[in-house]
Amino acid sequence: MQIIRQPWSITNEDVIKLLETSNKGLTEKEAKNRLVNYGTNTFHNKEKINILSLFLKQFINPLIFLLIGASIITVILKEWVSTFVIIFSVLLNVLLGFYHEYHAENTLDKLKSYIKDRARIIRDGREQEIDSSLLVPGDILKLSYGFRVPADARLLTVNNFQVDEAILTGESIPVGKNEKLVPITAIISERKNIAYSGTLVVQGYATAVVCSTGNETEIGKIAGIVSELNRTDTPLKKGVDHLAWLIFFIAIVIVFVILILGVLRGEQLLPMLVLSAAVAVGAVPEALPIVLTVILAIGATRIADKKGIIKKLAAAETLGSATLIMTDKTGTLTKADMQLLGIYTKQELISSEFHKEDQKLFSHDQKKLLEFALSNLDITIEDREEDKKKWIFKGRPFEVDIAKACILHNISFSTINSFSSFIVLPFNSTNKFSVSLKDEKYIIMGAPDVLLKKSNVSKEEYLKLESWIKTTSESGKRLIAVGTISKKHVKNNISPQDIESINFLGMFVFYDPIRPEVPAAIKNIESHGIKIVIVTGDLKGTAIFIAKSLDWAVIENEVITGNDIRDLSDEELLIIIPKIKIFARVTPEDKLRIGKLYQKLGEIVAMTGDGVNDAPALKAVDIGI
Structure with a gap:
């Protein structure tokens, strides 16, 4: 069997032939073999947080390292009160950070929520229902109203078939599907003959052949991109890290200066070592981590009162430091309700x-x-x-x-x-x-x-x-x-x-009407010197119409499409994007690239989004909302 990378550009007959299947479906024996070869229809992400790793992660902080070093010195010096105060500070800081981040980690993993438990298929010529995780390439799917598509599949027959693809494309209008060929260069929103994993059937019914499962689906690829992205350090973390290293080097310099001066004056070495160590401990601000954590916890609590969840405590500070906001359209600026x-x-x-x-x-x-x-x-x-x-x-x-x-x-x-x-x-x-x-x-x-x-x-x-x-x-x-x-x-x-x-x-x-609170919110944000750009999978005309509905002045050369972005190098885009207000018809990869380019320009980037198509950029920017 051959995995097909662009099934939308191949005829139904060729797809069936390449996948070595038929309208009667696979045999149970063949399906089991393929399950072994291609794995289950689930996401296999590298990033997996457990309680222990989340707790230990709270110790990875230069200030904490300094305090632990200082506590070791106080033990050697038998300064038990100082030892207790420092250890208490470390534990309190770690426990506060752990509590807030563990609470946030318990929220629903949105990517996985889009995969339904059951799928209706044809195997051995019989229609049956199986766990969607057991789907393999070559399975024949039966899709109907109300079901989420369990895997990426090429449509074979359709009857008045429409799918809501908003989670992938950001478009609020259901998409009519058919079995006709489309060009190999077509982007996701143009592939009318493909039903994508995680999308919702809103009308009609269809039969389709599974082409990709698990991490090979479009939603799985997005999950893979997200799991491999490294989180960007917040401005506060960068500042605190810099301060911690500065304190560390100052303490080292003080130790050497005291030792050298003491030796030059003829003092004994051991007393001078004890004195310099005591001075070094005094230079460490043991209360600083607690103060920072408490302040951030207060910020997180205030945001929680407004129905927001702070996943990382430092994000409470980053939210206030943002210089640019990338916002999607559907569901954020608009109600996502035609x-x-x-x-x-x-x-x-x-x-x-x-x-x-x-x-x-x-x-x-x-x-x-x-x-x-x-x-x-x-x-x-x-x-x-x-x-x-x-x-x-x-x-x-x-x-x-x-x-x-x-x-x-x-x-x-x-x-x-x-x-x-x-x-x-x-x-x-x-x-x-x-x-x-x-x-x-x-x-x-x-x-x-x-x-x-x-x-x-x-x-x-x-x-x-x-x-x-x-x-x-x-x-x-x-x-x-x-x-x-x-x-x-x-x-x-x-x-x-x-x-x-x-x-x-x-x-x-x-x-799709504008949310009533949005125009005032945009004016308030811009009055504080924060730039806003619209990044959407919708058509250029749709995005411009929304901007005008917000009384947001936009001219033609302030709008760029995904096709234009993909034709330009990073160097060319770095020159152009400071003038851009609207990015239209963009893919998840485009959004990720745009966010990173703004960061290269020195912007502290916040991004709002509610679809799986937003996930990579939401993680890569300084703060995802």
Whole structure:
């Protein structure tokens, strides 16, 4: 069997052949052999903290070394009170540091939490469920709604299959998948025929063949990068280390000066040794480690009161020393929750009014669009209480938001028992639209570019609508178009090919809203002289739109993409990045590189992030949040 490094650029048939498997799956015997050869489907990280090593690590501090040396001298001099005070200082410092860091180490390891315990596969021609750690390359996976993908796999068949890849790419919008080939140079977010380990299936189902497991998966590679990174010393640690070595050398100099002067004056050697040792002990600030630890512990406690966990005590000081913050977009600047921004009729879109946003009151025509959309929603309602505002909807986020808008604007739900009963052609990633039947009309809802091409609009209207769709999509918004066809113009058993000459009605616009507290926080941070840059896996246009939503002035040459970064050397980037405000379409490796380059420029770098794609950079920078 041959391990495939770029399965997205190879046909399904070749992938199956190279992995020496089939649609019936591996045999149990072959699966056991491969488990021995390729190992379990788990992360094998080098970094593994245990209680003893965490405790002993607290002693690795130049000041502690000085104090231990001083305590040995006081024992020799039989200065028992000094010995007790110094040892007490050392133990108190070590125990305080150990307590806070052990408490933080008990938090959930986020990387491992993305791997589910069970996987549904085909082996020996039979569908079965196994522990996901026992998956091997060549296994045939069955993926469906609600499951996390247990390993990197090449898609063989798909049916309306969508995956949330935010943990890897940072993009908040679910990605439609298919089995078509993509170029070998495609980045993770462009590999539509691969289902990645740790990502969440949000719609449809698929079959796939496992190509990589464990540390060979994309999420495993990120875990490997994280485990091999060395933590950067904090500014406080660097300062304390420098002070400790300075005290050490001063103490040595004092010892030699006292010895030499004493010998020159004719004093006996032993008394002079005792005197110089006593002076050296006096030069050691035995209270300093305790003072520093207590101050940092107070800082950590205050941050804990704000629902934050300080993993390393020294991070409490670094947070206040940061000169630059790298922030991701999804979930940090935004809510990571696509919401309905506005409803636009065709007439509004082709007139000067099409730029309106944040609508609060809908017109009669806009409410009509809501009514049409209501019959095309593939959702269910739980706990149908008398108060409709308390209804719980289950379905795709966009459809749920349309349903909530219907309630807000008193659109009648009285005839709705099962939404899907109206749908005659469900949505899928091939057609990119769904069709429902209501009041002798077929209602079509789906991708605006697809509906526009199948519509009966004039050429002039087509060009205006096409331009609006392109501009709005590039700004990070998600669009859903709505149109109708009279039933009398279509045969009874409707098929996707029958959908032509659509009466284009309008558009629903969705966006990922800014967190309300973010604009004020950014202004406050920048007022203290701290620079902020956005580092995101999203499109360039999306990132610029977010910046403008924050009233954050950005011009074209202050934005750079991941492709541009990968084409430049470190030396070239060091010249460019001080002027950059937005890094778009970046990979985890790009984020890591950017963080290190800022550190080379002398910045004390903090980074915020909530996805696995942020993990390497979060560890490499001065402080990860």
